[in-house]
Amino acid sequence: MNSKKTVMLALSGGVDSSVCAELLKKDGYEVKAVVMKMSDAHEGTVESAKAAAKALEIPLTVLDLREQFKEKIIDSFICDYKNGRTPNPCVICNPLIKFNYLLKTADEQGCDYIATGHYAQIGFENERYFIKRSESSARDQSYMLYRLSQEVLSRLIFPLSAFEKSEVREKARELNLSCAEAPDSQENCFIPDNDYGAYIEAHSGSCPEGDFIAPDGSVCGRHKGIIHYTVGQRKGLGIALGQPVFIKEIDPQQNKIYLAFNGGQYRDEILVKDCAFMMKSGIFEPTRAQVKIRSAARAENALLTPLSDGCIQVNFDEAVKAPAKGQSAVFYIGDAVLGGGFIQ
Secondary structure (H helix, E strand, C coil): CCCCCEEEEECCCCHHHHHHHHHHHHCCCEEEEEEEECCHHHHHHHHHHHHHHHHHCCCEEEEECHHHHHHHHHHHHHHHHHCCCCCCHHHHHHHHHHHHHHHHHHHHCCCCEEECCCCEEEEEECCEEEEEECCCCCCCCHHHHCCCCHHHHCCEECCCCCCCHHHHHHHHHHCCCHHHHCCCCCCCCCCCCCCHHHHHHHHHCCCCCEEEECCCCCEEEEECCHHHCCCCCCCCCCCCCCCCEEEEEEECCCCEEEEEECCCCEEEEEEEEEEEECCCCCCCCCEEEEEECCCCCCCEEEEEEECCCCCEEEEEEEEEECCCCCCEEEEEECCEEEEEEEEC
C-alpha cells in the first residue's frame, strides 16, 4: 500500500469508526477524520469523536451541519409523517449530507479516499461502481446506501466489509479503546428516544385526531393523530375487534387509518418512484431481481417493470408484509445493489 495515500474517515467515536481508523493505518494510509454535528442530539457524538481522535492520534475536523440537516432531512421527515408516509431519514442523509460533506472535506484537505464504518462492500463491473452486501449478513447496511453516486463510490473504502461485529469489538479491546463496549448507535440519530410523534408535535404542532376504520368499513375507534402510526403497526392501537388488527393504510386527506385482519396487510405489487441505480444507469426492460422493502426485511424475488413515467412496478413472486409509502424498495441482483427507490 502506498504510504502517501490519505483517507478522510467519518468518525463518530463509536466502536465501528474507531476500529476503522486503526485498520486504515495498518494498511498504510494517512488517516484524517471528520465528525458531523447534525442536530443538538449529536453533541455527545462530537465529544466521543474528539476523545477517539485523541486516543487514535489522528487530526479531527468538526462540522456544524445543523442548518443543512434540518433543511434537507428533518423538515422532510416531518412532512412525510404528516402526509401518511413512513420515511427512512438515513437513506436521504447518506447522499445529501453524510457522504456529500465527507467528500467535500476530503477534497478540501487533499485526501485521496473517504471511509466509513458501514458494513458493506464496493463492487466494480462494466465501468460502474456499486454497493454489495457485507460479508456479515447480520450487520449488512447495503440497503441504506443505494442512493450513493458514482463519484462517492469511486473513492469510498469500507474497512469493516469482511468483519463481524464481535470481531470489531474484540479489535477495539485489543487496542484498549474506551468505546469497545459502547452500545450500537440508535436507529434515528436525531430522536434519541425514538418517540417520533412527540418529536414532530414539539417541532411543528399537534396533529388532529381521526377515525380508525375497521376491515368492514365501519368506524371502530379514534386515533391520536396519523404522525403516531406507521403502516404494518400492530401494537398500541387500542382497538379490540376480537382478533389482531394491523394498520393497512393511512389516508392523510381524510385523516383516517384503515385496519386489516392478519393477512390483509400483504401486497404482491408495489410502485416505486424516484429511482436511483448503481450497477446500471437504469433498467429499460422487465428485469428479475430480489427486493427489500425495509432494512430488516428479507430480499424477495420479484419482477421489475420500468414504466413510461420513470417509476418501477414491482411484482413479487410471493406477497410481502406491509410495504409502507415513503420507505425504500432496494433492488438486488445476487449480493449487488442494482438500485432502488421510494414506495409510492
